[in-house]
Amino acid sequence: MKIAIHHTKGTFSARWIAYCKQEQIPYKIVDCYKNDIMQQLHDCSALMWHYHHASATSTLFAKQLMYAVAATGKKIFPDFNTAWHFDDKVGQKYLLEAIGAPLVPSFVFYTKPAALDWISTTGFPKVFKLRGGSSSDNVYLVKSRQHAIRLVNKAFGKGFKHYHGWSNFKERVRKYKNGISSVYEVFKGFIRIFYTTDFAKMAGREKGYAYFQEFIDNNDCDIRIIVVGDKAFAIKRMVRENDFRASGSGSILYDKNFFEINTVKLAFDITIVLKAQCLAYDFVYKNGKPLIIEISYGFAREAYDPCEGYWDKELNWHAGKFVPQNWMVELMLSR
Ligand SMILES: Nc1ncnc2c1ncn2[C@@H]1O[C@H](COP(=O)(O)OP(=O)(O)O)[C@@H](O)[C@H]1O
Numbered sequence: 390m391k392i393a394i395h396h397t398k399g400t401f402s403a404r405w406i407a408y409c410k411q412e413q414i415p416y417k418i419v420d421c422y423k424n425d426i427m428q429q430l431h432d433c434s435a436l437m438w439h440y441h442h443a444s445a446t447s448t449l450f451a452k453q454l455m456y457a458v459a460a461t462g463k464k465i466f467p468d469f470n471t472a473w474h475f476d477d478k479v480g481q482k483y484l485l486e487a488i489g490a491p492l493v494p495s496f497v498f499y500t501k502p503a504a505l506d507w508i509s510t511t512g513f514p515k516v517f518k519l520r521g522g523s524s525s526d527n528v529y530l531v532k533s534r535q536h537a538i539r540l541v542n543k544a545f546g547k548g549f550k551h552y553h554g555w556s557n558f559k560e561r562v563r564k565y566k567n568g569i570s571s572v573y574e575v576f577k578g579f580i581r582i583f584y585t586t587d588f589a590k591m592a593g594r595e596k597g598y599a600y601f602q603e604f605i606d607n608n609d610c611d612i613r614i615i616v617v618g619d620k621a622f623a624i625k626r627m628v629r630e631n632d633f634r635a636s637g638s639g640s641i642l643y644d645k646n647f648f649e650i651n652t653v654k655l656a657f658d659i660t661i662v663l664k665a666q667c668l669a670y671d672f673v674y675k676n677g678k679p680l681i682i683e684i685s686y687g688f689a690r691e692a693y694d695p696c697e698g699y700w701d702k703e704l705n706w707h708a709g710k711f712v713p714q715n716w717m718v719e720l721m722l723s724r
């Protein structure tokens with residue numbers, strides 16, 4: 390039986406296909422957007438699709454399709470335990486609280502009075518986030534009660550845009566100045582000031598809830614540990630200048646000595662409890678203790694290629710290059 394792979398440029402799929410070719414693993418390219426996807430899968434024992442949170446159409450149906458396929462006994466990547474909470478920080482809050490994982494203390498409110506009540510009793514600063522998004526796009530430091538009230542009014546009023554053309558443009562200029570982005574990217578950002586993204590158009594405004602976290606200060610980076618099956622690797626992402634946000638900064642360090650083995654073990658342990666195939670954990674530290682900011686099955690590809698090695702589940706270090714996408718294919722072959 391074959392592994393079905395949905396191929397999209399710029400996702401994991403090119404590497405999955407390359408690995409199947411290299412290892413002579415039978416595979417077939419399928420198109421999950423076509424109405425006959427179930428027929429396409431008739432000779433396949435697994436389906437792999439790296440759907441992206443910023444793809445407007447795939448977020449309409451990717452999880453539904455994948456879990457329907459899994460209901461027939463076929464393997465899928467990402468599977469339910471790995472992905473139901475993808476791009477959903479509110480879902481992650483419930484999940485991590487449920488299993489007693491060390492989450493940054495997080496607070497969600499579904500009515501304005503409930504949010505305002507909490508604001509009147511809590512201290513600041515706090516962090517305010519939308520449940521979805523990446524690269525720190527929808528993450529704000531809330532320095533005062535007044536600021537929190539403004540955000541809550543917006544959350545239960547006109548809501549938040551998913552795309553901010555001007556700040557996105559400024560971020561591209563910052564990256565260009567730091568030598569981590571091209572003029573072309575700046576140009577694309579300029580055009581995007583006037584034309585929002587398809588995703589933002591389709592998703593409309595985000596509203597109806599307010600999500601805050603404790604602000605964990607004194608972190609000049611976050612530590613991302615990614616577990617795929619029984620292996621793990623890590624990167625250290627530095628925060629932007631005069632900012633507290635690391636995700637998407639493009640400033641990444643790889644030296645193994647940056648990573649505490651206890652945090653790697655914690656990521657392995659949580660993955661086992663969650664029965665997940667693949668999860669990236671973003672940690673900040675408070676008094677030396679790791680706290681999870683968010684989890685995600687998806688991650689960028691090239692940013693991890695310079696990693697100097699990985700840990701196995703016994704926490705032994707294996708120095709050398711590796712391709713984590715190959716491990717995902719292996720997960721489809723194991724029983
Ligand atoms: N509660 C927090 N305390 C301190 N820093 C935080 C907190 N939440 C987020 N950050 C910082 O902001 C960045 C982006 O936040 P995150 O919730 O991971 O959003 P995104 O999904 O955009 O990556 C993180 O990489 C981290 O550096």
Ligand SMILES: [Mg+2]
Nearest residue numbers: 524636671683
């Ligand atoms: Mg993040």
